[in-house]
Every structure is written in C-alpha cells, then in structure tokens.
Amino acid sequence: MSSRPSWETFSLPLLLVGCFVSWPFWATGGRIGAGPLAQPPAAQNSAGFPEAATHGEHQSSQTPGTSVQSGVRFLVELKGKYGFIDNTGKIVIPPHYSGAEAFFEGLAAVTVTRKRGYIDETGTMVIAPKYSWTTRFSDGLARVRLGKKWGYIDKIGQMVIQPQYDDALDFSDGLGAVGSRGKWGYIDKTGQMVILPEYRRPFPFSGGTASVLTGSKWGLMDRTGRIIVTPQYENEIVFSEELAAVKIGSKWGFMDKSGQMAIPSEYDQAAQFSEGLAGVKTDGKWGFIDKTGQMLIPPHFDGGSGYNDLGFFAIGPRFSEGLAAVKLDGKWGFIDKTGQLVIPPHFDGGSDYVLWPLAIGPRFSEGLAAVIIDGKLGFIDKSGQMVIQPQFAKPSLYDKPCYFAGGLAPVWAGEKWGYIDKNGKYVWGPVPEKACRLCWIAWIG
Numbered sequence: 001m002s003s004r005p006s007w008e009t010f011s012l013p014l015l016l017v018g019c020f021v022s023w024p025f026w027a028t029g030g031r032i033g034a035g036p037l038a039q040p041p042a043a044q045n046s047a048g049f050p051e052a053a054t055h056g057e058h059q060s061s062q063t064p065g066t067s068v069q070s071g072v073r074f075l076v077e078l079k080g081k082y083g084f085i086d087n088t089g090k091i092v093i094p095p096h097y098s099g100a101e102a103f104f105e106g107l108a109a110v111t112v113t114r115k116r117g118y119i120d121e122t123g124t125m126v127i128a129p130k131y132s133w134t135t136r137f138s139d140g141l142a143r144v145r146l147g148k149k150w151g152y153i154d155k156i157g158q159m160v161i162q163p164q165y166d167d168a169l170d171f172s173d174g175l176g177a178v179g180s181r182g183k184w185g186y187i188d189k190t191g192q193m194v195i196l197p198e199y200r201r202p203f204p205f206s207g208g209t210a211s212v213l214t215g216s217k218w219g220l221m222d223r224t225g226r227i228i229v230t231p232q233y234e235n236e237i238v239f240s241e242e243l244a245a246v247k248i249g250s251k252w253g254f255m256d257k258s259g260q261m262a263i264p265s266e267y268d269q270a271a272q273f274s275e276g277l278a279g280v281k282t283d284g285k286w287g288f289i290d291k292t293g294q295m296l297i298p299p300h301f302d303g304g305s306g307y308n309d310l311g312f313f314a315i316g317p318r319f320s321e322g323l324a325a326v327k328l329d330g331k332w333g334f335i336d337k338t339g340q341l342v343i344p345p346h347f348d349g350g351s352d353y354v355l356w357p358l359a360i361g362p363r364f365s366e367g368l369a370a371v372i373i374d375g376k377l378g379f380i381d382k383s384g385q386m387v388i389q390p391q392f393a394k395p396s397l398y399d400k401p402c403y404f405a406g407g408l409a410p411v412w413a414g415e416k417w418g419y420i421d422k423n424g425k426y427v428w429g430p431v432p433e434k435a436c437r438l439c440w441i442a443w444i445g
Helices: 012-026 308-313 439-444
Strands: 074-078 081-085 091-097 099-104 107-112 115-119 125-131 133-138 141-146 149-153 159-165 167-172 175-180 183-187 193-198 209-214 217-222 227-233 243-248 251-255 261-267 269-274 277-282 285-289 295-301 323-328 331-335 341-347 368-373 376-380 386-393 409-413 416-420 426-432
Touching (some): 074 091, 074 099, 074 426, 074 439, 081 099, 099 133, 107 125, 107 133, 115 133, 125 141, 141 167, 175 193, 209 227, 227 243, 261 277, 277 295, 323 341, 341 368, 386 409
Antiparallel strands (some): 074 081, 081 091, 099 107, 133 141, 149 159, 167 175, 175 183, 183 193, 217 227, 243 251, 277 285, 323 331, 331 341, 368 376, 376 386, 409 416, 416 426
C-alpha cells in the first residue's frame, strides 16, 4: 500500500521514534486486522461473548471527529472476523468483516472480499465496498484509492475529488495535501489547487498555518502558501492554546501565531501549554509558567517527561484534568495548578497516551490514571487511591497506550489482552494476543 501517514496527531520527533517500530503499519493507511498482549483479573468472558444486537438497536451519541474510544463502538475480533462492542462488552455490530478500523465522524472503514467500504454506527453499509484502500473521515472527506490513484469521497460515497494523485493526506483545516511525481501541493474541498505543487514534505494545516521544513529548520506558511515564519527553528512548530514551544540554538521559548516570540527563549527545555500552563526546565529542574511567562510553579521537580535526557523531544510535564505528573527522587506523583503535591510520588511510571510510543509518564483520563508499582500497571483515582490493583503489563518504550476513554481501557498481561471497565472487570476478553492485535490503535487515533 502506498498511503502516507496521517500527521495530525504527532510531532516529527515522535514520529521518528514511532516509525522505527510502526512505519509499515502507518504506511499502509493504518490497517487494522489483528490484536496485542494480556492476563486477567477474576472475571473473563472470552468463552461466552454477548449476543449481537440487531441493526439500529443502539443509537449513537458519538461526537463527529472522535474515534471508537468514544464509548460507542470498540473494535474486536472473533474467529478471524471484525466487529464492534459497546462499553458493556455487548456486540452491537456483528463480526462480519475481514478488516475494520475505528469510527471517525460517525463512519468506520471495513473490508469485505478485499474491498473497502464504510459502515455507520448501526452496522449498516452506507458506502459500498469497492475501493482498493480507504482511510478515516476527516473534515467530512475520506481518502480512497481506486487502482493506483487517490481521490476523496464525502459521507454519502460521492466522489467529490476524482482519483488522480499518487499520494494524499487527510483534509484538515479545509485543505488536503496531494502528491504527484514527488511534488506536493494543497487542494481545497472542491479539488482546486490552492498551493502549487513543489518538492516539499507535506504537513497538515491547523488554525490557518502549516509547518514548513527547509533543510533542518522549521517555519510556517499560511493557506496561500506564503511563508509567514522563515524556517529558523530547531523543532516542528506545533501550536497548543495559541502558543508553540520553539527552540533557537540551545534555548526554548514560545512563539505566537504571528511569528513573534511571546515568551523569550531562556529555558533548557519546554513543554506545550496545557490547561493554561506549560512545563519549563531550568538548571535541571521543571516548573510551570503561565502565558505571560510568569513562573507560577517554581522549578524544583526532577522530571516530568520520563525521558528528559533525550534532548530534542523536550515534551515535559503536562496538565490533564487539573493534575500533572511530576518526578521526585525517581518516583512519580501528581501536583495541582498551585504546585501542591496532591498525590505523593511513589509510582514507578505509567502509560501516557499523548506521548505514545514513549508511554512512560502517568496521566489522568476520565478520572483515572495508569500507574506502575513493582513492575505492574494499575489505576488510581484523583485522591491517589488504587481503584484497580496493579496486575497488568507495564508499558515499555515502544508499548501500547493504556488509558480510559469512553469508559473502557485496553490492558495487556502475559500473552493476552482485553478491554476493562472502571471497576477493573473485563468486558471483553482476555483473549489471545493474536486476536485483533492492533485493535488498540484506536487509542492513538
């Protein structure tokens, strides 16, 4: 397959690491067809799965743009076929398909007799399987391949941009990158070429700008292709809460969308803004600044990313649901936005979905955080109480994300995996590793 990866979730440094282990997967359009690692708490249902619901029995509440982890549909495999369960473990779309992917914008790509089409959340085939390959819907359109060329369809299956490109990326911010004979340009949703093809690396638009890489330096262009920030920075420019952490020489600061430095480059490392604060590292310690650059939480934490020595990653600590994981004396704990240590540091690590595949630091999602004690992964609540005892496999550098979304979390132990609910009970599985070994990919979608 010749589809290129979807860039919107990752910065370049993370992709470089991710590509080391997963490029064959991403380069084929994100194909899902088999499943990961596990061993159980008490309850298991792998021998007797719930009966399938009839089409239309469950109405969806999924928000457009979210994937299977929204709690509406979770991908599973049974006897070599793929279907979907709800967050109680009940099969709501029977496993009829030889391949399937997560739901995005209300539709999921499925494979029938080696052709790809789309189903809705009732399991109804709304776009007939006739394409050699397809990708998820994004911005209301999906990339599809007929023969060796890529085009775009809408949600009723109408070909709105005819297959004519050698390569293509998802639409984002109203524009899609398309490539022919090694040159990449950008089209709008009518198929009009708005940024002429050049020998460039394509990056998605967001908020009216897209990254530009010239040699080893990064800049920004606008929706007309005009360079608005001359390539001069050491890292990809990724905006979060209207500011982007950028590196000039050996120091980090923050740039606004006009290209002006809003916070001077004076930090050894810097994280993206999250919930109004950004982690910054000075003299070997992490603290937090606000958007004016004022240091609100003094730098006295040993770590916040779990891999501070990797230099150019510089991801650092981030707030999630009002708390941020920090490291003191080799152990992880959590602080609130005043800097108070609300959960003492006695965890060995966790599983942070934002930093995949560098899944090391813990992070709260839906009120729970995956943490590691004595080599096993369990879940704590915001009081620090262990609500699901440590019993699952801890993540390694290239392991899978493990966090709650839509009421379920994928977990692994031994050579089995499954979905658990917030009581730690398996609603699906545990099943052998070979069963849908890539179902968890939805968690990074």
